[in-house]
Amino acid sequence: MKQDSGAANVPACFISTHEGFLGSIKNLIKDFVVTEIDISGQCVNTETQPPACASSHKYNDTSAKRWENKHSVSQDDDDDADYGADVTIPSPCSFDLSVILGQAVSEELEQFVLTLKDENTTKQELSLGYFSDKHHRANVHRAVRHRFPFLMTVTIQPEIRVREDPDYRELSQLVTEDEAEDFFRFIDAKVRGSSYTFGPDDNKEHRTTVHHFLSRRFGKLVEAKSFNDQGTTAITVRLREQGRPKKRTTEDRKEEEVYTAFTLCKENLETLEAISYMAAALGVLPSDFTYAGIKDKRAITYQSMVVKKVSPQRLKEKAAEFEKRGMRLSQIISVGEPLRLGRLQGNHFDLVVRDLRAHGASDTHSPGANTHTRLAALIKEAVENVKARGFVNYYGPQRFGAVQSVQSDCVGLALLKEDMVGAVRLFFTPEEGGDDPQSQAKRHFLQTGNAKECLALMPLSKARERLMLRALNRYGTGPDGCAQAWLSLPHSTRVFYPHAYCSRVWNEAVAHRLTTLGHSVRRGDLVWFQQGQKKLEDTGETSSPQIHVVTDQEEQEGVYTLGQVLLPMPGNTVKYPENSMGSWFQERLASDGLGDCRFRVGSLKLNLPGCYRPLLACPRNLRYNRRNDGQRNGTPVEGKEDSLTLTLNFDLDSSCYATICLREIMKCDP
Template sequence: MSSGVFKFLDTRCFLCYSAESRWDTLALLSITRQKQEKLCSIYLKMKEDSDETNVPECFISDHEGFLGSIKNFIKDFVVTEIDINGQYVNTAAETQTSACASSHKHSETTADSLENSHQSASQETGDSADCGADATIPSPCSFDLSVILGQAVSEELEQFVLTLKDENTSKQELSLGHFSDKHHRANVHRAVRHRFPFLMTVTIQPEIRVREDPDYRELSQLVSEDEAEDFFRFIDAKVRGSSYTFGPDDNKEHRTAVHHFLSRRFGKLVETKSFVDQAKTAITVRLREQGRPKKRNAEERKEEEVYTAFVLCKENLETLEAISYMAAALGVLPSDFTYAGIKDKRAITYQSMVVKKVSPQRLREKSSEFESRGMRVSQILPVSEPLRLGRLQGNHFDLVVRDLRPHGFSDTHSSSKNSHSQLTTLVKEAVENVKARGFVNYYGPQRFGTVQSVQSDRVGLALLKEDVVGAVRLFFTPEEGDDPQSQAKRHFLQTDNAKESLALMPSSKARERLMLRALNRYGTGPDGCAQAWLSLPHSTRVFYPHAYCSRVWNEAVAHRLTSLGHRVRRGDLVWRQEESKNPECTGDLPQIHVVTEQEEQEEVFSLRQVLLPMPGNTVKYPENSTGTWFKERLSRDGLNNCRFRVGSLKLNLPGCYRPLLATPHNLRYQLSPAGGGRGEEMEGSSQGDGQLNGASEGKQDPLTLTLNFDLDSSCYATICLREIMKCDP
């Protein structure tokens, strides 16, 4: 066979050797020799499709552009959030940037030494800071025992747990130390119970001791250890209206024993019932609506209502990663933090946040701990309410593009006396064009994931087609290499054994572990895979269909510009209310206007007012060839009758509108030699003769471009750079 060869691993999967000279895993429930050639060709086609560019090469300006590199240093990419009132969240951005940057000497750190900043939403992130507040993916709650207890005590506790299981005794007890601060004691209790639901903590002030919970030991004799752990987490959370369902159990006597135990030990708090679903019987536990309320004193009730706002400066950290650490250090949940938008990882970023149940004083006390992790908090003050996602005007960017050179660059250019002058002309033309005309408002590659071999939009397509099993398989597609995460994913695809894969999966991969835990409990068939998706937060699930719709939107923009040109045409959709800067995701149909033939001839509207819809069940499509293209494109993916609702996964995509073009505001730029010298600073249409201070005779240092501009929320700075440079930066 010309397209590839096979290497069998077992009856469930095989490896396909592709033209990329690597082995890729294809897992199937069963496989026969007669299907090998067909399956391999399908798989290679899938790989070819998944490697297509996420961002089409279609631009609004026709300048030549230039080459260069970004993010060589963390300080080369600085993002400052612009609040809803149009103010930078950090008014002393330059001073703060210097302070935050110096804490880790990032000027010595190159981009090659950093992790990849964006993974697909199935991994760690959604959109980056680059794109504002287009989506959010909250991380599951977590507590870092090494932070709360200290590394030594945390390790001692881990060993104590192993000893408990090995020696099968409940008489042992461990002291976790003395804690004089009541907040610290509360953090210890919550963290230990969250990490080890089978342990109970006892305070003999100021000492905290830990021992095995005898109720857990008894329940684990009736159900699996995983179920017992999950049940105790459910009890500990005490979320009113919530429920927990044990695995299917066809043994009536055994179910009776479980009912009796739960009634005896937790009867005042919960009620239990056996339900039959698809011929399978299982016990569901619900918290009683009139259950005994948790007693809180006046001080605790007052603390529940405390909100503290602050500005977070972080370096080389994802927003959710930073929140997870701060939550553990403060003894609150990640969900107690609210923010206006996700920010980039490989950057220095400033953003507003609000944390619940933490006073300004407590936050200040933890500042030194945060600094050791590349975070600084400032402008700490009490507020009356949390932040809402999307409550920002946009982001301000301070970017540095290094090693500038023309397209088609060769070494002979470096010794040319006129090379800097010619390059300066190219740069000025490019920046001025984008300042005047804007840029095509594509979703950036971060939207789709730049690391996963199968990207998040492919997972989203499978979910929209209600192929939950296929979506799970795509979700667990491994990367190249033998890192623990890829090993665990590969093991799952090869063996279909979720329990063993869960043991291999790193504890930091919360989403993968949630999925595997559900697959272990409910099986890997359609029902089990649906439960696995439901185990993820809704905002995580919905990200994948959104990623698919974003890819379609990108392709639609390229088709619109290629087929209909750069003028407004009859049937285009436009936004008529000029006072609203960003109509995206308004869903307000009366404000969307369809351009008439007369309006096209009279050029009533500009291209900046043209919108394209994100596919969904409430949007209007253009009434011209672009609308036809949308229908054909969705039909090609098998979505011609798609309602953009997946009831079994509680997903509903109404759709929204996104401007075809975006414009950088307050744009300034400066060219300077890499070897030093201030260079030439330019703003707007200012003119210069192209001569740069610090340039030497003969062979000259490479040029560096510094850019400063604002973008509306949900716009990507990397896409703006792409239009300027006419290449992927």
């Protein structure tokens, strides 16, 4: 059964033939609640034990010895170093100068800064006014230095004056202005245990000059060392701790062995966005956080996380600050190891579908009492069908960025073709008609190619964009510079885009398989190997030794069911079906210029082995309930007298999408 689909890259091919119904989801954030189910089968928002961690993923002592052994302290085992990352910068929301100083003084300060740069002098000063309250003075000092790292703030009680910092001017002659600004923010933040890494610098004489400056001007506050990582050398600066010797002690190393597990509840935030904020506030790297899976943005989600180098007490101290940003932390406890991606059984969903109506009904027409019976029948038939038969296991629209002008799979295709410049331009394509700061910054980059100016326009919250712009500013916008820009992102972020492309191909493949070969198992299909069958813990999908090719006899005898059929995600280790689907994959990849693709991008350290994904998925513990939204606390709601709402509760395996399950139930894009 086919039907037009508005969902990006998700074909409208269904497994059941019921009529379905119309409705809307995510009207409210609380309408979509996702709760991770850990490896022991417990929902993490009720489980009081620490998350189940992979016993084979013990702490690697190499990371604790990086400083002594001269391995880059800013690089995780799986992620590349984020040179110049804003890991120590406090929340910019706390530093609104127009609020702290008043609009007039704030504008005067902005003009003063322009005058300083134009006249190239250090002699000018500006009075910001008189502040009798010491807490107010402290806020002024922090806010001005955060916004303008090159300024000094001087208190002549109760007056505060500003002038250019001569140390900043000297450092900006040795490194880029962006690095100088970030270094001064790092110094000002003084986050315990934090470090800052300058950009790669293979000129030993220049590094020596930088070391001498740092030692002369900041030697009592920081220590600096050069580290070599994969042939590239850079200077890393670490804050000293008062009363401790320069050489790191056993206690220092033990701090890096600390792992703290917690449950994160977030609202209307991407998982990576939440991690970026927490990392900045705690003074650690985003790669110091491990998690089992990415969760929806427009939802309330509960998931397990582990952060290293942060004690439970320190995390608890930051909980109130995180809550202001839509993140609630609970079940904070010490553990011995990190989490592993995919180390979960699945997710539990609590969904609300509002404004129910039959297909063909007007969007503004609420069902009357005489249609409630028909709607109830439609809902029951739909839910029972999906409970019994499952749904086509498509990757959901959020895999591709459904609302973006250029979706993630297009960027992934460019990366697989090693078109680094094209991939960067696609990444920085703004939303059509978008006038928000992010879109304006992207548009400016495409028009001018000026990464530095674009960086100044890009919101601080856009961590990925800012990392890439820093690299583009440092290395240029040619092929090599664009490759460095991609390398500035963590490995998990880089590989997301090629995976999105492979997911699009998989979605098209399953629709073609059902359309051309039907709902029966056919010769040449790939299925689970029945004897000794098991799933990989990290993906929920099989490895190639467990794959069996269906024979003619097995097709005729009906040995296998459609729920056992697998389709491969393109990669360099997978087996393709030995029927018409095998040639379809070859032709499909060739049409995108990937006929000879090895699914490796050496310059970006990406390798895509591929995997196998079941054609169907099935919800577990599926329950539903209808209610009339026309009454709230016994009072009729105007315009909603006969509006019906459906609540759904069910569990899905990891990597399965609730929106796709709901799509099969409703026979439309909800």
